[in-house]
Amino acid sequence: MKPIKIVLPILLLSASAAASWALIANKPAAAPPAKNRPLPQVTVAMAQPETLRMNVISQGIVKPRTEIDLVSEVAGKVVAIHPAFADGGFFKKGERLIAIDPRDYDYAITRAEALVAEARKELLREAAEAEQAQNEWQALGGGDANDFVLHKPHLAERRAKLAAAKADLAAARLNRSRCDLAAPFAGRVRSKQADVGQYLDSGQIAARIYATDRAEVRLPVPSAELEFLDLPLTYPDAGQTSLGPAVRLSAQFAGRMHNWEGRIVRTEGALDDKTGLLYAVAEIRDPYAYHKDRPPLAAGLFVRAEIAGSERRDLIDIPRAALHSGYQVYVVDKDNRLRQRRVEVLRADTDRIVLGKGLQPGERVLVSGVELPIEGMQVAIQTSSSSSAEPGHGAD
Structure with a gap:
């Protein structure tokens, strides 16, 4: 047993020494110092x-400058309409769009003319009687006669009745002229609400029409952008115009981009209380003028607007x-x-x-x-x- 007790510790020490030597002999080499990182490019x-030039970009919808309801001022049946009296139809200033049956109004004119003639006759007779009364009073030599004796109140009454009869005749003729609903401007029909055979009451809407000589676009402008624009913010002096900067409108139509030229003509009276924006109104003259390479600037078209700004x-x-x-x-x-x-x-x-x-x-x-x-x-x-x-x- 003694040899084993002596040999075992020696073997263990030898194994430990061999392991230590192996670790020392095989230790990893020291890492080289890191190089500097490249600078960001x-x-x-x-x-x-x-x-x-600080142009301002905005956008809006094209609207007619003038748009009204065509309203019948007299009652009657529609007997004729303009050939273009339909949604989208064009018409010229003064053209008759709707004709109402005029016979009742012709009869009223005839009756009014008869009343005028009768009132004129009565006035002439009363004037003759007044002259006769004047002559008879002078023949009697009874002093100054009062107005009633001289028929002066009678004459005033006859003159008033003649004037009233003439006024009735003028009103009858005016109503007769209102049987023809004429266009007050050159324009286009947005929507019609009457046709031949329909009876219209006085005050009834017959159509919605708008003028084609001018178009307008309301353009919102942020208050921060106002410093770049020369806008007509105040009332112009006498003899001065209130035209503002030029505006270039553009819109996609039929697969192509088209442009129109306009001008800022006014700004609205107050900032929008919800958005804080000021609305400038651009006017485009003759938006329906013919151009072979450009469509008309139709009402309702959504456009992008570039307002000419000041140079900085x-x-x-x-x-x-x-x-x-x-x-x-x-x-x-x-x-x-x-x-x-x-x-x-x-x-x-x-x-x-x-x-x-x-x-x-x-x-x-x-x-x-x-x-x-x-x-x-x-x-x-x-x-x-x-x-x-x-x-x-x-x-x-």
Whole structure:
């Protein structure tokens, strides 16, 4: 037993020494020091002051400037209508659109003429009697006669009755003229509500019509955009017009984009109490004029409007991606480090922003390459053409 007790510890010590030597001999080599990480590659836009026209974009629906109900002023049966008296039909100023049976009104004229003739006869007879009474009184030599003896009240009554008879005749003739419903302007029928054989009461609507010489579009303008527009906000002085800036309207029609020219003619009297918008009204002359390559500017058409704005100098137009929350951008300084700038944003759309203040000419503005920019971060600027500033066009 003693040899085993002596040999076993020796074997265990030998095995432990061999294992330790193996661990030391096969230990992993020390990792090489980590290399510096590459700098973020960013794209920039140059801050270049420009003179830009700050056009304002709006939209609206085309409406006629003048639209009325054609109302019958007399009662009667419709006996004729204009050939174009139908929904969408065109007519000229003064054309008869509806004719009402005039016979009852012709009869009324005849009766009124008879009453005028009778009243004139009675006046002449009363005048003769008054002259005779004057002569007889003078022959008697009885002094001054009173008005009744001289038939002066009788004459006044006959004159009044003649005037009333003439007024009745004029009214009968006026009613007869109202049997023809004429167009007060050149226009178009929006909807008709009467036809041949129908009986119309006095005051009944026969059609809805509108003029085609002018069209209008109500264009909402945010209050922040008003500084870019020369709008007629006040009442014009005598002899002055209130025409405002030019407007270019565009709309998709029959698969093509078409354009029309107009002018701002007025603004509405108050801001919308729900939206805070001011509505400017654009007027388009002769919207139905023939153009071989353009359809008419029909009522009800939805259009996009570009209102000519004022020119502003020393503005900077850069990509929208350069703007961060809080109206901030980052510029790359001469050491290629990011520096934060707070800017004045005059206009922002989906692609571009226009800045008024906050940048110096020639500064390089970070556009992309860093998702979370940090003040003082060092970056590397890409040398591709994408890093150059794009021409400014966002304000047009």
